Amino acid sequence: MYLGSIAMSLNLPTRAVPGAATVVFEPPSRWHSRVCQQTAGKALRDVTLLAGTSAVWHHWRRCRKQRATATTACGVISDAAVMQRLTKEDEPEIHLGKGLFGASQLQELISLCDARHGFAASVQRRKDGEVVVDQHRTSSSCPMLWPLMTPPDRLQMLRDAGNVALAEQIEQELRAVQAVQRRCAQVIGVEQERIEPLQLVKYLPGQYYSPHMDTHEEPERKSSYAGEQRTHTMLVFLSDVPESDGGGHLHFPRLGLHIQPHLGDAVLWRNLTEDGQPDLRVLHEGVAPKSCEKLAMNVWVADRPFSLSAIQAWQASSSSAKPAASQFLD
Numbered sequence: 001m002y003l004g005s006i007a008m009s010l011n012l013p014t015r016a017v018p019g020a021a022t023v024v025f026e027p028p029s030r031w032h033s034r035v036c037q038q039t040a041g042k043a044l045r046d047v048t049l050l051a052g053t054s055a056v057w058h059h060w061r062r063c064r065k066q067r068a069t070a071t072t073a074c075g076v077i078s079d080a081a082v083m084q085r086l087t088k089e090d091e092p093e094i095h096l097g098k099g100l101f102g103a104s105q106l107q108e109l110i111s112l113c114d115a116r117h118g119f120a121a122s123v124q125r126r127k128d129g130e131v132v133v134d135q136h137r138t139s140s141s142c143p144m145l146w147p148l149m150t151p152p153d154r155l156q157m158l159r160d161a162g163n164v165a166l167a168e169q170i171e172q173e174l175r176a177v178q179a180v181q182r183r184c185a186q187v188i189g190v191e192q193e194r195i196e197p198l199q200l201v202k203y204l205p206g207q208y209y210s211p212h213m214d215t216h217e218e219p220e221r222k223s224s225y226a227g228e229q230r231t232h233t234m235l236v237f238l239s240d241v242p243e244s245d246g247g248g249h250l251h252f253p254r255l256g257l258h259i260q261p262h263l264g265d266a267v268l269w270r271n272l273t274e275d276g277q278p279d280l281r282v283l284h285e286g287v288a289p290k291s292c293e294k295l296a297m298n299v300w301v302a303d304r305p306f307s308l309s310a311i312q313a314w315q316a317s318s319s320s321a322k323p324a325a326s327q328f329l330d
């Protein structure tokens with residue numbers, strides 16, 4: 001069963017998604033061409049509605065000619081969020097997006113984690129699948145509920161057992177997660193079923209995450225849920241860390257790229273090369289903030305949609321440690 005169908009059976013109302021209606025890549029992204037095409041279609045409609053004046057029409061045509069599907073660059077669409085490419089053409093694609101999420105929507109996720117004391121020492125998944133806490137990563141993190149792993153009858157069972165408050169808390173989190181995941185899927189241009197449970201990360205001053213890859217070690221991918229690989233990562237900053245802090249940035253050492261956290265900004269990158277292998281150039285680290293607290297959210301995208309049956313089959317397939325998807329069932 002896929003996440004979408006669970007959402008339907010939970011009867012979760014659709015929430016309005018804050019942030020700009022349109023997302024465009026500047027310059028257009030090769031792997032994101034589908035989204036760009038959709039955007040170009042929307043641009044055409046908007047311009048037609050907006051204008052009628054030949055000046056605007058001419059302007060839009062000129063933009064299109066330049067393959068500037070990001071028509072905001074030409075000043076035509078005012079509600080578009082732009083994913084700005086940070087790397088050169090011969091480097092892996094890394095984009096910075098602003099205005100994709102509403103601040104209150106993101107702050108709600110933090111409150112939900114805090115309310116259930118969800119932050120705990122971040123674990124590291126070794127390549128043999130073993131889960132350890134070590135000095136490679138000293139932050140704390142909180143996995144958000146994964147709707148896929150929360151059967152609707154569980155909420156009813158909780159209610160029947162008199163745990164109405166807990167059922168409501170879970171439902172609130174599922175609703176918030178659904179809305180954010182839907183938005184992430186729209187921004188990244190993938191099906192929502194490919195998004196792993198959202199993971200919030202917190203760094204107190206001095207805490208860090210050393211250089212690492214987000215991919216699962218090939219060929220076994222033992223640290224995966226169901227044998228999948230992570231195609232993309234989107235890291236959304238949930239707090240500001242000013243430059244005056246002297247740390248707290250996301251750092252890609254092999255690309256010489258530092259990105260300072262601003263609440264709501266999202267950094268999106270592709271983890272794989274064209275031939276589907278982990279792209280070692282996107283090795284990255286979370287540098288320790290010196291005096292600020294830093295909060296961020298990991299959005300990992302798998303190369304396939306998740307299904308409960310595939311996860312269960314994978315977990316039963318070998319005796320070696322697997323990510324504890326069952327934690328979402330408890």
Ligand SMILES: O=C(O)CCC(=O)C(=O)O
Nearest residue numbers: 209249250285286296298
């Ligand atoms: O906090 C950061 O800047 C990086 C976090 C990260 O890479 C991760 O959690 O996988």
Ligand SMILES: [Fe+2]
Nearest residue numbers: 212213214284
């Ligand atoms: Fe990472």
